[in-house]
Amino acid sequence: MKKLTNAAMLLCLLIAGSALAADGNADGAAVGDAAAGKAAAAVCSSCHGADGKALVPTYPNMGGQHASYTAKQLTEFREGVRENAIMAGMAATLTDQGILDLAAFYASLPAVKGVASEENLKAGEDIYRGGVTAAGIPGCMGCHGPNGSGNPAAGFPSLSGQNSAYIVEQLKNFRSGARANDPGEMMRSIAKRLSDDEISAVANYVSGLH
Numbered sequence: 001m002k003k004l005t006n007a008a009m010l011l012c013l014l015i016a017g018s019a020l021a022a023d024g025n026a027d028g029a030a031v032g033d034a035a036a037g038k039a040a041a042a043v044c045s046s047c048h049g050a051d052g053k054a055l056v057p058t059y060p061n062m063g064g065q066h067a068s069y070t071a072k073q074l075t076e077f078r079e080g081v082r083e084n085a086i087m088a089g090m091a092a093t094l095t096d097q098g099i100l101d102l103a104a105f106y107a108s109l110p111a112v113k114g115v116a117s118e119e120n121l122k123a124g125e126d127i128y129r130g131g132v133t134a135a136g137i138p139g140c141m142g143c144h145g146p147n148g149s150g151n152p153a154a155g156f157p158s159l160s161g162q163n164s165a166y167i168v169e170q171l172k173n174f175r176s177g178a179r180a181n182d183p184g185e186m187m188r189s190i191a192k193r194l195s196d197d198e199i200s201a202v203a204n205y206v207s208g209l210h
């Protein structure tokens with residue numbers, strides 16, 4: 001009897017293991033097909049680039065972003081939870097599977113490497129690593145990681161190499177509440193305490209981080 005139980009348990013572990021391997025997704029998210037996503041992304045590439053590097057600095061780079069984060073954003077654009085006129089139109093007709101495929105495709109691309117400017121780099125680094133104690137702002141590193149690669153399981157996006165103009169815009173959107181899709185108001189509560197200068201500095205630092 002004992003033996004049988006062990007065998008049954010081993011079988012369960014094997015099944016669980018192969019399900020994970022088939023998923024092939026470290027995010028633990030549902031399965032997306034990167035090849036199907038690549039074909040569907042042709043329409044996205046005029047803005048986000050065929051290689052996931054955006055063609056305009058106010059647009060986000062997508063290369064290397066976690067599939068779970070990208071899928072969340074596309075779902076929320078589709079449902080109007082994250083408001084943006086361009087992306088609402090782009091996401092309107094996407095199916096759940098189409099979203100997973102696109103997210104898997106962008107996650108499969110290498111992360112974009114950017115170069116920060118020297119101006120306000122040190123100020124940005126200090127905020128990223130240590131926050132602003134007097135204003136009660138925690139370091140960004142605590143969630144987005146020492147090299148900006150985020151944490152897919154926790155829903156913290158990768159920021160490394162992201163365009164600084166895009167980051168500035170998102171932080172201002174969180175600050176004003178125009179972007180309100182952050183769980184537990186994690187980003188709104190931080191951004192509302194950041195000044196314009198602090199936003200510019202930390203965005204510049206992040207754009208060169210990898």
Ligand code: HEC
Pocket residue numbers: 040041043044045046047048058059060070073074083084086087090091102169
């Ligand atoms: C005409 C340009 C344009 C096209 C085409 C476009 N996007 Fe976007 N995308 C944007 C802009 C601008 C934003 C920033 C929106 C904001 O400020 O909230 C964005 C944001 C995003 C984000 C959020 C990224 C992040 O880091 O939070 C995702 C995901 C995304 N787009 C995926 C796609 C996909 C997938 C397609 C194709 C189906 C697509 N986009 C087509 C312009 C475009």
Ligand code: HEC
Pocket residue numbers: 060072127128137138139140141142143144155156157159167170171181182183186187190202203
């Ligand atoms: C407590 C955890 C936490 C901390 C600390 C934190 N963030 Fe975030 N951040 C998040 C989460 C969660 C999201 C994703 C929100 C969503 O699901 O749309 C996010 C999203 C962002 C985005 C949007 C990324 C994109 O691609 O659109 C930017 C930019 C950002 N954070 C910058 C920062 C900066 C700069 C700091 C430090 C001043 C910081 N964050 C500190 C949790 C955190």
